[in-house]
Amino acid sequence: MASSRHVAIVGGGITGLATAFALHEQAAQAGLPVSLTLIDADPAWGGKIVTHHVGDLIIEAGPDSFLSQKPWAIELCAKLGLSEQLINTNVLQKKTFVFSRGRLRELPEGLVIVVPTRLGPFLRSGLLSWPGLVRMAMDLVIPARRSGGDESLASFFRRRIGREAFERVVEPLMAGIYAGDAEQMSLSATFPRFRELERRHGSLIRGMLAARHLPTGRDRSAGPPRTMFVTLREGLGTMVDALVSRLSKSGVTLMPGRRVVGLRARSGQPAKGTNAIRLEDGTAVSADAVVLATPAYATAELVRPLNDSAAELLKAIPYASTATISLAYEVGEVGSTVKGFGFVVPRAEGRDLLAATWSSMKWPNRAPATRTLIRCYVGGIGRDALLKLDDGPLVRRVQEELASMTGLAAEPTYVEVNRWERAMPQYTLGHLQRLDEIQKSLGPYPGLYLAGAAYHGIGIPDCIRDGTETAAAVLRDFAAGNRPHV
Numbered sequence: 103m104a105s106s107r108h109v110a111i112v113g114g115g116i117t118g119l120a121t122a123f124a125l126h127e128q129a130a131q132a133g134l135p136v137s138l139t140l141i142d143a144d145p146a147w148g149g150k151i152v153t154h155h156v157g158d159l160i161i162e163a164g165p166d167s168f169l170s171q172k173p174w175a176i177e178l179c180a181k182l183g184l185s186e187q188l189i190n191t192n193v194l195q196k197k198t199f200v201f202s203r204g205r206l207r208e209l210p211e212g213l214v215i216v217v218p219t220r221l222g223p224f225l226r227s228g229l230l231s232w233p234g235l236v237r238m239a240m241d242l243v244i245p246a247r248r249s250g251g252d253e254s255l256a257s258f259f260r261r262r263i264g265r266e267a268f269e270r271v272v273e274p275l276m277a278g279i280y281a282g283d284a285e286q287m288s289l290s291a292t293f294p295r296f297r298e299l300e301r302r303h304g305s306l307i308r309g310m311l312a313a314r315h316l317p318t319g320r321d322r323s324a325g326p327p328r329t330m331f332v333t334l335r336e337g338l339g340t341m342v343d344a345l346v347s348r349l350s351k352s353g354v355t356l357m358p359g360r361r362v363v364g365l366r367a368r369s370g371q372p373a374k375g376t377n378a379i380r381l382e383d384g385t386a387v388s389a390d391a392v393v394l395a396t397p398a399y400a401t402a403e404l405v406r407p408l409n410d411s412a413a414e415l416l417k418a419i420p421y422a423s424t425a426t427i428s429l430a431y432e433v434g435e436v437g438s439t440v441k442g443f444g445f446v447v448p449r450a451e452g453r454d455l456l457a458a459t460w461s462s463m464k465w466p467n468r469a470p471a472t473r474t475l476i477r478c479y480v481g482g483i484g485r486d487a488l489l490k491l492d493d494g495p496l497v498r499r500v501q502e503e504l505a506s507m508t509g510l511a512a513e514p515t516y517v518e519v520n521r522w523e524r525a526m527p528q529y530t531l532g533h534l535q536r537l538d539e540i541q542k543s544l545g546p547y548p549g550l551y552l553a554g555a556a557y558h559g560i561g562i563p564d565c566i567r568d569g570t571e572t573a574a575a576v577l578r579d580f581a582a583g584n585r586p587h588v
């Protein structure tokens with residue numbers, strides 16, 4: 103019988119939790135004796151996923167939903183017995199707006215992610231000028247760029263659909279997800295699908311039209327119909343609670359509130375793959391494999407004792423700081439300022455607000471019928487000066503922005519500010535190459551694995567997939583003799 107192996111996972115955000123869950127599940131299925139320890143510096147599990155229940159309000163401090171087309175989060179919910187709690191966005195009020203040239207303009211229907219598949223609604227929306235529309239349609243005739251190499255998001259979309267469509271539609275929707283700067287973001291690392299559409303179809307519009315006829319993730323899973331974004335009835339924190347409860351029942355050693363300060367290879371023999379984890383309180387945890395599911399800048403300091411160049415490469419992954427400001431109003435005070443899910447604000451507008459979500463309109467039970475819950479998003483690369491303000495002036499600034507953009511001048515009855523310092527990893531130009539170099543630098547340290555939002559996708563489904571694949575790699579390497587993996 104194989105001897106028992108011990109895996110330590112550092113970081114109890116969704117990636118670390120999903121890694122531990124998948125390790126336990128996959129080891130049990132394979133009949134492998136594996137024990138697990140999950141360590142987090144914070145006393146609370148979940149990392150960026152934080153749900154607050156405040157009276158009859160459900161406030162998401164961090165993420166509020168996830169993409170249903172990427173199946174990994176929905177699949178994890180099913181394994182956790184949470185499928186019944188998954189909820190769709192409100193189909194009756196599904197409009198989204200862009201604040202552009204002084205007013206809110208509806209994002210046209212038929213816009214698949216950011217590329218129009220029906221031109222009619224786009225023409226009627228007034229979002230783009232006539233020359234802007236003509237330039238966008240030139241995507242159909244502009245030849246595809248065949249040369250390889252990375253390209254910034256801004257350069258790619260300006261080249262294909264023109265400056266106006268890029269600034270007014272692509273930038274706020276796509277760069278906004280990362281709170282990033284499209285001029286610096288890597289297309290290959292963030293939205294490789296668009297490069298692929300250009301290569302295959304010679305045009306984004308033609309590519310999106312062709313893609314409409316392919317089966318979707320929903321068709322394949324045969325589950326109930328899902329809207330593009332879904333969440334959990336009582337908030338995303340439910341998923342964290344369910345994971346922690348399962349892990350605890352499965353005998354995983356949970357160590358919340360314990361900061362890891364570094365790694366060292368035991369007996370100076372890193373090639374044998376046994377790593378010791380040093381904790382801030384002076385104690386250590388030994389393990390046959392270590393998964394670091396921490397933000398890249400934290401991971402950098404943990405691996406520095408092993409390899410300085412890996413640490414520098416990890417440190418070079420930039421992070422954006424943001425804040426969410428949730429405001430609750432009496433419903434009569436808000437009126438019908440925005441009839442939809444909310445709006446995004448293009449960087450070109452030069453405003454402080456990145457986006458605002460009418461949470462109680464978007465989801466069925468974020469607030470009772472008598473209240474309206476609005477969540478504002480500020481910060482991001484090049485727009486974070488505002489975050490230096492204390493809570494009071496920050497909230498006032500956000501209220502001024504809301505008033506001038508939507509006419510909402512009422513005083514909220516509840517306000518909550520959640521600050522996220524260095525929270526959103528930025529996949530800047532050359533990101534994928536940087537990951538290769540990190541992998542090479544950590545080559546001599548078998549049994550060491552990196553996972554999380556900093557590498558192959560920042561969305562919750564991507565983090566879950568990364569954790570699940572990392573778990574599979576750990577078990578594969580146990581079977582074959584340890585090998586590194588990033």
Ligand SMILES: Cc1cc2nc3c(=O)[nH]c(=O)nc-3n(C[C@H](O)[C@H](O)[C@H](O)COP(=O)(O)OP(=O)(O)OC[C@H]3O[C@@H](n4cnc5c(N)ncnc54)[C@H](O)[C@@H]3O)c2cc1C
Nearest residue numbers: 113115116117143149150164165166362554555560561562
């Ligand atoms: C405001 C905001 C809104 C977002 N909205 C969405 C959304 O709507 N949909 C979506 O899909 N995604 C969204 N995201 C992105 C998504 O939430 C994150 O990318 C994802 O949750 C990151 O998970 P993670 O486990 O990789 O990292 P984290 O959640 O950052 O977890 C890392 C963990 O490591 C721990 N740690 C750090 N250093 C140490 C140490 N030295 N020792 C021990 N532990 C340590 C931390 O305490 C933390 O718990 C949003 C993010 C933010 C900030």
